[in-house]
Amino acid sequence: METSTIKAVYFVGIGGIGMSAIARYFLRRGIVVAGYDKTPTELTGKLCEEGALIHYTEDIDAIPSACKDKATCLVVYTPAIPATHKELAYFRENGFETEKRAQVLGTITRSAKGLCVAGTHGKTTTSSMTAHLLHQSKVDCTAFLGGITKNYGTNYILSDQSEYVVIEADEFDRSFHWLTPYASVITSTDADHLDIYGSKEAYMESFRKYSSLIRPDGYLILHEDLEMQPDIQTGVTLYTYSRERGDFHAENILIENGEITFDYISPLGSIKGIRLGVPVSINIENGIAAMALAQLAGVTADEIKAGMESFRGVDRRFDFRVKKDKVVYLSDYAHHPEEIRHSIQSIRELYRDKKITGVFQPHLYSRTRDFYKEFAESLSLLDDVILTDIYPARELPIPGVSSKLIYDHLAPEVTKRMCSKNEVLDIIKCSDFDVLITLGAGDLEDYAPQIAEYLEQNG
Numbered sequence: 001m002e003t004s005t006i007k008a009v010y011f012v013g014i015g016g017i018g019m020s021a022i023a024r025y026f027l028r029r030g031i032v033v034a035g036y037d038k039t040p041t042e043l044t045g046k047l048c049e050e051g052a053l054i055h056y057t058e059d060i061d062a063i064p065s066a067c068k069d070k071a072t073c074l075v076v077y078t079p080a081i082p083a084t085h086k087e088l089a090y091f092r093e094n095g096f097e098t099e100k101r102a103q104v105l106g107t108i109t110r111s112a113k114g115l116c117v118a119g120t121h122g123k124t125t126t127s128s129m130t131a132h133l134l135h136q137s138k139v140d141c142t143a144f145l146g147g148i149t150k151n152y153g154t155n156y157i158l159s160d161q162s163e164y165v166v167i168e169a170d171e172f173d174r175s176f177h178w179l180t181p182y183a184s185v186i187t188s189t190d191a192d193h194l195d196i197y198g199s200k201e202a203y204m205e206s207f208r209k210y211s212s213l214i215r216p217d218g219y220l221i222l223h224e225d226l227e228m229q230p231d232i233q234t235g236v237t238l239y240t241y242s243r244e245r246g247d248f249h250a251e252n253i254l255i256e257n258g259e260i261t262f263d264y265i266s267p268l269g270s271i272k273g274i275r276l277g278v279p280v281s282i283n284i285e286n287g288i289a290a291m292a293l294a295q296l297a298g299v300t301a302d303e304i305k306a307g308m309e310s311f312r313g314v315d316r317r318f319d320f321r322v323k324k325d326k327v328v329y330l331s332d333y334a335h336h337p338e339e340i341r342h343s344i345q346s347i348r349e350l351y352r353d354k355k356i357t358g359v360f361q362p363h364l365y366s367r368t369r370d371f372y373k374e375f376a377e378s379l380s381l382l383d384d385v386i387l388t389d390i391y392p393a394r395e396l397p398i399p400g401v402s403s404k405l406i407y408d409h410l411a412p413e414v415t416k417r418m419c420s421k422n423e424v425l426d427i428i429k430c431s432d433f434d435v436l437i438t439l440g441a442g443d444l445e446d447y448a449p450q451i452a453e454y455l456e457q458n459g
Contacts, residue, residue, distance in 0.1 A: 011035030102175030119187030129290035327459030337374035354434035361440035376409035391442025
C-alpha cells in the first residue's frame with residue numbers, strides 16, 4: 001500500500017516499544033491510529049492521550065469503523081502475535097494488507113538516509129545516543145528506537161526537515177532484512193533467538209545478509225571482535241570500532257569519581273575530552289559507535305561533545321534508580337549472557353570494592369535452555385545472585401527447563417537464592433549489599449519503583 005492512500009492504521013500489538021513508535025509516526029501525520037494490546041500500560045495510556053484508539057480484548061466489534069476499509073487501512077502486526085489471534089485472522093480473511101512492523105519501517109525509511117544500529121546487544125543505547133547527537137545538532141533526525149529515552153521521554157523523534165532516520169535494526173524474526181541502511185553499526189553477533197534461527201550459523205548468516213542491504217554509497221561500521229564476515233556491496237565503505245582498537249576507538253580513558261572521560265579517535269576527525277552523560281564503561285563503546293554515525297551525518301565536533309555529555313540514557317538500560325552514599329540501585333534490560341557480563345563488568349569498574357547483588361529474571365524458556373551455562377558464568381561475576389522464575393513472554397513452558405538450571409551452575413563462591421518475583425522485595429529487605437541491580441527483559445521491572453522507594457527510605 002502506498003503511504004498516500006493510507007487513511008487509517010490498525011496495530012495488532014500496539015503497546016510494544018517498536019510498534020508504538022510507528023503508531024506515533026502516523027498519529028503525527030493526522031492518520032487514524034487504533035489497535036489492540038493484551039494489557040494496558042503506561043505506554044498505551046500515553047498513546048491514547050495522543051489520539052490512538054486502543055482496546056485490550058480480542059474483539060472484532062471493537063475495531064473502529066475507520067479501520068474496516070481494506071482500501072485505506074493498513075494493518076501492522078508484531079511477530080509476537082499468534083496467527084490465531086481473532087482480529088489478525090479477521091483482517092487476513094477479509095483481504096486487508098497486513099505487514100510486520102519491520103516492513104512498514106522499511107517503507108518509511110527507504111526514501112531517507114537510514115542510520116541503523118544492529119547487534120545482539122547494545123543497539124538500543126547506541127541508536128538512542130545517535131539520535132540524541134543528531135537531534136541536538138543542526139543535522140536533526142527522525143528516530144525509531146527500542147527504548148524510552150530519558151532526554152525526550154519517548155521512543156520516537158520526528159523531524160520535518162532532516163534527511164536522516166535513526167533506526168534500531170532488530171534481528172528478531174529477521175526483521176532487519178526489510179531495511180535499506182545508508183550507514184549501519186553492528187555491535188555484536190552473539191547467538192540469540194535460537195528458537196527462531198535454529199543454530200548459531202543461521203543467526204550469523206542473517207547478519208551477513210543484513211550487511212548486504214547497505215546502499216552502495218553507504219557505510220558499515222563493525223565491532224572489531226565480530227566473528228561475522230560481512231557481505232557488502234561494491235561502493236560501501238567498511239570501518240571497524242571498539243573500545244581501544246579499530247578505525248574508531250578511545251584513548252586516555254579515565255574512570256574516577258563516578259565520571260568517565262576519554263579522547264575519541266576517528267579517521268573523520270578525533271575529538272579530545274569526551275565526557276559521558278551516563279558514566280558506565282560499556283557506554284564508551286556505545287558512544288564510539290554513535291559518534292561515528294553522527295560524524296558520517298555531518299554533526300560537528302562541538303555538537304558531539306555537547307551531545308555526549310547531555311545524553312541521559314534510556315529507561316531500563318543502566319537505569320540508576322537510587323544513588324546514595326550507602327547504597328546504589330539500578331535496573332538493566334540485559335537478558336542475554338553477554339549483555340549481563342558487560343553490565344556486571346561495567347558496574348565493577350565503577351564500584352570496585354563494593355558488594356554487588358543481582359536479581360535476575362530469565363526471559364524465555366528457550367533462551368534459558370540454550371544458554372543456562374553461559375547465564376551462570378556471567379552471573380557468577382556477582383557477589384550475590386537472586387534468581388526468579390522464568391518470564392515466558394510468547395512461550396509455553398518447556399519440560400525440565402527452569403531457573404534452577406542456572407542456579408545449579410553458579411560458581412560455588414557466589415551466594416545464591418531462588419524465589420518468585422513476588423518475594424523479591426522481602427528478600428532485598430533482608431539482604432546486605434552496597435550495589436543492587438535488577439536484570440532482565442520481563443516484568444520484574446514492575447517491582448523497581450517499590451524497590452527504589454524502600455532503598456531511598458532505608459538505604
